[in-house]
Amino acid sequence: xxxxxxxxxxPKWQKKWKSQGLYKAEDFDKDKxxxxxxxxxPYPSGEGLHIGHAFTMTGADxxxxxxxxxxxxxxxxxxxxxxGLPAENYAIKMGIxxxxxxxxxxxxxxxxxxxxxxxxxxxxxxxTTDPDYYRWTQWIFVKxxxxxxxxxxxxxxxxxxxxxxxxxxxxxxxxKCERCGAEATKKNLSQWIVKITDYADRLIDxxxxxxxxxxxxxxxxxxxxxxQWIDINYPIKGTDREIVVSTTRPDxxxxxxxxVLAPEHPLVSEITNPDSDLHKEVDISDETVKxxxxxxxxxxxxxxxxxxxxxxxxxxVFTELYAVNRIDGREMPVYVTDFVLSTIGTGxxxxxxxxxxxxxxxxxxxxxxxxxVVVGSDGDTSPVTKRGQVQEEDGKMINSGFLDGMxxxxxxxxxxxxxxxxxxxxxxxxxxxxxxxFSRQHYWGEPIPMVNCEKCGWVPVPEDQLPVVLPQVEKxxxxxxxxxxxxxxxxxxxxxxxxxxxxxxxxxxxxPNWAGSDxxxxxxxxxxxxxxxxxxxxMEYWMPVDVYLGGDEHNTLHLLYSRFIYxxxxxIGAVPxxxxxxxxxxxxxxxxxxxxGQRMSKSRGNVIVPDDMAKEYGVDxxxxxxxxxxxxEGTMAWNDNALKGxxxxxxxxxxxxxxAADKSDKGVEVAVSxxxxxxxxxxxSFQYNTAIAAMMETLNEIEGKKISxxxxxxxxxxxxxxxxxxxxxxxxxxxxxxSVHVTSWxxxxxxxxxxxxxxIPIQINGKVRGTVKxxxxxxxxxxxxxxxxxxxxxxxxxxxxxxKFIYVPGRIVxxxxx
RNA sequence: GGGCGAGUGGUGGAAUAGGCAGACACGCGGGUCUCAAAAACCCGUCCUAGCAAUAGGGUGAGGGUUCGAUUCCCUCCUCGCCCACCA
Numbered sequence: 001x002x003x004x005x006x007x008x009x010x011p012k013w014q015k016k017w018k019s020q021g022l023y024k025a026e027d028f029d030k031d032k033x034x035x036x037x038x039x040x041x042p043y044p045s046g047e048g049l050h051i052g053h054a055f056t057m058t059g060a061d062x063x064x065x066x067x068x069x070x071x072x073x074x075x076x077x078x079x080x081x082x083x084g085l086p087a088e089n090y091a092i093k094m095g096i097x098x099x100x101x102x103x104x105x106x107x108x109x110x111x112x113x114x115x116x117x118x119x120x121x122x123x124x125x126x127x128t129t130d131p132d133y134y135r136w137t138q139w140i141f142v143k144x145x146x147x148x149x150x151x152x153x154x155x156x157x158x159x160x161x162x163x164x165x166x167x168x169x170x171x172x173x174x175x176k177c178e179r180c181g182a183e184a185t186k187k188n189l190s191q192w193i194v195k196i197t198d199y200a201d202r203l204i205d206x207x208x209x210x211x212x213x214x215x216x217x218x219x220x221x222x223x224x225x226x227x228q229w230i231d232i233n234y235p236i237k238g239t240d241r242e243i244v245v246s247t248t249r250p251d252x253x254x255x256x257x258x259x260v261l262a263p264e265h266p267l268v269s270e271i272t273n274p275d276s277d278l279h280k281e282v283d284i285s286d287e288t289v290k291x292x293x294x295x296x297x298x299x300x301x302x303x304x305x306x307x308x309x310x311x312x313x314x315x316x317v318f319t320e321l322y323a324v325n326r327i328d329g330r331e332m333p334v335y336v337t338d339f340v341l342s343t344i345g346t347g348x349x350x351x352x353x354x355x356x357x358x359x360x361x362x363x364x365x366x367x368x369x370x371x372x373v374v375v376g377s378d379g380d381t382s383p384v385t386k387r388g389q390v391q392e393e394d395g396k397m398i399n400s401g402f403l404d405g406m407x408x409x410x411x412x413x414x415x416x417x418x419x420x421x422x423x424x425x426x427x428x429x430x431x432x433x434x435x436x437x438f439s440r441q442h443y444w445g446e447p448i449p450m451v452n453c454e455k456c457g458w459v460p461v462p463e464d465q466l467p468v469v470l471p472q473v474e475k476x477x478x479x480x481x482x483x484x485x486x487x488x489x490x491x492x493x494x495x496x497x498x499x500x501x502x503x504x505x506x507x508x509x510x511x512p513n514w515a516g517s518d519x520x521x522x523x524x525x526x527x528x529x530x531x532x533x534x535x536x537x538x539m540e541y542w543m544p545v546d547v548y549l550g551g552d553e554h555n556t557l558h559l560l561y562s563r564f565i566y567x568x569x570x571x572i573g574a575v576p577x578x579x580x581x582x583x584x585x586x587x588x589x590x591x592x593x594x595x596x597g598q599r600m601s602k603s604r605g606n607v608i609v610p611d612d613m614a615k616e617y618g619v620d621x622x623x624x625x626x627x628x629x630x631x632x633e634g635t636m637a638w639n640d641n642a643l644k645g646x647x648x649x650x651x652x653x654x655x656x657x658x659x660a661a662d663k664s665d666k667g668v669e670v671a672v673s674x675x676x677x678x679x680x681x682x683x684x685s686f687q688y689n690t691a692i693a694a695m696m697e698t699l700n701e702i703e704g705k706k707i708s709x710x711x712x713x714x715x716x717x718x719x720x721x722x723x724x725x726x727x728x729x730x731x732x733x734x735x736x737x738x739s740v741h742v743t744s745w746x747x748x749x750x751x752x753x754x755x756x757x758x759x760i761p762i763q764i765n766g767k768v769r770g771t772v773k774x775x776x777x778x779x780x781x782x783x784x785x786x787x788x789x790x791x792x793x794x795x796x797x798x799x800x801x802x803x804k805f806i807y808v809p810g811r812i813v814x815x816x817x818x
Numbered sequence: 819g820g821g822c823g824a825g826u827g828g829u830g831g832a833a834u835a836g837g838c839a840g841a842c843a844c845g846c847g848g849g850u851c852u853c854a855a856a857a858a859c860c861c862g863u864c865c866u867a868g869c870a871a872u873a874g875g876g877u878g879a880g881g882g883u884u885c886g887a888u889u890c891c892c893u894c895c896u897c898g899c900c901c902a903c904c905a
Contacts, residue, residue, distance in 0.1 A: 214822080215822060215823075215899095215900095218821070218822060219821085219822075219900070219901090221821095222820085222821055222822085222900090222901075223900095223901080225904075227904080229905095245905095246905075247905060248904085248905070249905075260905095312903080314903095338903095339903050339905095340903085340905080341903075341904085341905095343904095344903095344904055344905070345904080345905070349905050350905085351905090352905085356903095356905065357819075357903085358903050358905075359905080361903095430904090432901095432902095432904060552899075552900075553900085555900080556900080556901085628830095628842085628843075629830075629831090630830060630831060631831085634830095634831090635898080635899085636830070636831095637829095637830075639829085639830070639843095639844070641843090641844055641845075642829095642830070642843060642844050644844090645842095645843050645844060646843080648858085649842095649843090651858095689830095689831075689832085689842085689843095690831095690832070690833095690841085690842080692842080692843095693831090693832070693841065693842035693843075694841090694842080695842095696841095696842055696843075697841070697842060700842090759838090760838095761837080761838040762838095763837075763838080763885080763886065764885095765885070765886090766884095766885065766886050767886095768837095768838050771838075792871090792872085803885085804885060806837095806885065806886090808837065811837055812837045812838075812886085814837080814885055814886065815885085816885045816886090
């Protein structure tokens with residue numbers, strides 16, 4: 001059998017398609033319903049398109065192609081998220097300007113994506129590093145600043161002492177610099193912060209307007225993590241002061257035995273300062289002051305990551321202070337310890353060692369009493385706790401005065417009410433979500449469009465002066481001071497204040513990676529617009545994104561940030577009022593592992609390059625194989641042999657269709673009709689692997705029979721989303737005009753299927769004993785007669801009563817006999 | 819520690835409003851073609867007994883609901899991903 005010649009037909013159709021504009025999305029098309037199919041745009045690395053890109057984009061492409069054939073006006077765009085460290089590192093190493101590398105890389109990516117036959121509307125391409133694009137990224141920042149959602153603050157950031165560069169959290173892996181492996185430390189730098197926490201509630205509540213898969217929705221909710229806390233005031237014995245302790249579990253209050261403060265807690269700096277007012281009120285020995293001081297100094301040396309290592313031995317210092325628990329009047333010793341983090345709650349925690357592992361460890365170390373106040377369903381009240389016991393879902397209160405016998409949730413409410421009524425504390429909602437540190441000390445990013453004036457303070461660059469173009473620099477290397485490489489460009493940095501005209505300096509930090517990708521889906525709608533982000537009418541027509549395909553690694557960062565920015569744009573009226581959320585549906589794609597089942601990496605030598613595979617097997621085989629490997633959301637290992645199996649199928653398909661005759665043999669039409677139904681359903685729900693399996697199954701079934709040209713055309717059409725080149729070639733060979741990719745998806749011919757007999761299994765006492773063929777609309781009586789006539793059934797029911805006869809129409813016959 | 823998800827042949831995986839477990843593919847065994855190999859094609863392939871028809875067992879372990887459970891419920895075990903001294 002001859003293989004189809006991918007090397008010949010691929011360039012042929014590529015050339016034709018390019019001139020035809022088959023995949024253009026039509027703004028305001030009135031005849032068709034719109035469908036916005038979005039797939040995450042890539043970072044165009046120097047290595048070119050990797051197999052993960054090819055896989056994800058093929059999955060999106062199949063969907064877009066199906067929707068197009070279903071008659072939708074499909075918008076399926078592509079672009080490049082091209083700011084970022086790799087281009088900068090490459091520039092440092094090779095001395096080539098990042099923009100030059102980006103240009104080369106995007107050209108490679110575009111060529112590869114065209115070869116893989118992705119049906120993108122290339123007229124809408126965007127690039128986040130294009131000044132006409134980042135002008136609007138900067139514009140959004142200015143708006144954030146104007147609305148008080150961006151502010152500058154001194155914050156400790158991750159710092160690599162070896163690279164001399166600030167690191168984003170995501171660039172710190174296991175406490176080490178992702179690039180050089182050096183231990184990351186903290187450094188205080190003045191940072192732009194964006195108040196995403198103002199949107200915490202809306203980011204949770206807005207999910208109701210979307211149809212994300214549960215996994216994604218939960219990831220967002222858990223990341224934001226909205227919880228009811230209560231801040232309780234404990235008087236400090238011998239003073240008029242109070243320590244404000246925060247907790248979500250006041251029900252365990254009767255079990256508290258000590259109070260612990262973060263080393264950064266304000267009270268601690270008073271303790272370490274002998275001249276502070278605190279020392280006038282209460283005596284603290286010089287020895288303790290020194291110990292606390294030393295402890296704080298020690299803590300500062302440690303990186304945050306170091307402090308957060310699990311199961312680290314608990315350390316701390318007694319402050320000689322006592323906090324009074326007003327609920328029962330007990331006096332509890334106050335300690336300073338580094339396991340309490342100043343960024344969580346009030347930075348002061350009440351220790352309940354009976355029900356919290358960390359508190360338990362601390363109590364063991366300092367010989368503090370342990371008390372159980374909750375008993376779980378196991379009835380265990382021994383004082384030794386295991387990790388997480390405080391989380392008991394169904395616990396009941398004991399040793400807790402007026403809470404005794406209550407379940408923990410009720411007790412929590414009761415205690416919160418009680419404390420608030422007494423005026424000893426206050427409920428407060430807190431989130432795990434933190435404000436977004438928006439400054440990066442890198443060169444290759446969007447300049448933050450702000451100017452610092454001696455007189456006026458921070459002033460945004462006026463809209464008509466945007467974009468603030470990233471200047472050419474001699475050196476991209478980071479500086480010793482933690483400033484961006486832009487800081488040395490004095491003639492760029494020194495400028496005039498837009499407000500008063502006085503001397504001022506530009507912000508030299510750049511934006512994080514996420515900034516450009518926050519809103520790119522809007523720019524696709526109107527990528528040439530120089531008046532606004534995008535035309536309001538176009539946004540009204542196309543938004544929201546109907547389906548958004550991406551990786552799980554973006555569920556909490558990119559997806560949350562971009563929803564936040566969209567909600568902000570909605571608030572300022574920059575996007576349509578009728579569309580409060582940007583993405584309707586979110587679908588996660590899977591991951592392809594190397595042939596060894598390990599994550600692909602150069603060092604392992606298990607990298608599969610899509611270009612190579614396309615050359616060897618042809619694009620259609622590669623695409624079909626990737627979609628056949630397993631469920632679209634799954635993690636799958638590459639397998640060359642399975643790829644060859646798909647190649648066999650594609651070749652057989654080609655040969656079979658080319659042999660199409662005038663008339664189909666018996667059964668062929670029914671098989672094709674059934675297949676259309678199956679493939680249609682599967683493609684709509686991203687079940688590509690079973691769609692392809694069904695095509696293989698059908699081909700196996702009909703291969704020995706003749707197929708009519710009419711049926712052959714249908715086969716070609718339903719395979720078209722997977723194998724664009726071969727099907728286009730076959731479409732031509734079958735004598736059809738135009739492109740198969742702009743035809744209408746075939747309809748299921750129900751009349752063909754209607755007279756088909758179905759096989760019904762017959763179960764006796766739960767065991768299948770035979771089958772019977774009936775037409776789908778047959779009566780129960782007729783089925784019963786037919787079933788009883790089956791030899792093996794007769795044998796099993798002979799001489800027995802039939803207790804029950806159940807016919808589930810079209811499904812099964814069940815006979816129950818004693 | 820928390821959250822989410824998953825355990826099915828030698829392998830990737832099918833089948834869940836409860837209804838023939840193992841589709842499809844790989845691999846393996848046998849065969850056709852060939853001087854030979856590759857490719858291609860054909861037959862077989864969950865386990866046990868049997869030439870076969872058929873019978874018994876079988877979806878991580880144990881229990882439950884049901885005429886019927888891979889699917890639903892309870893207990894437990896294992897693995898994966900994300901997050902994490904979140905008080």
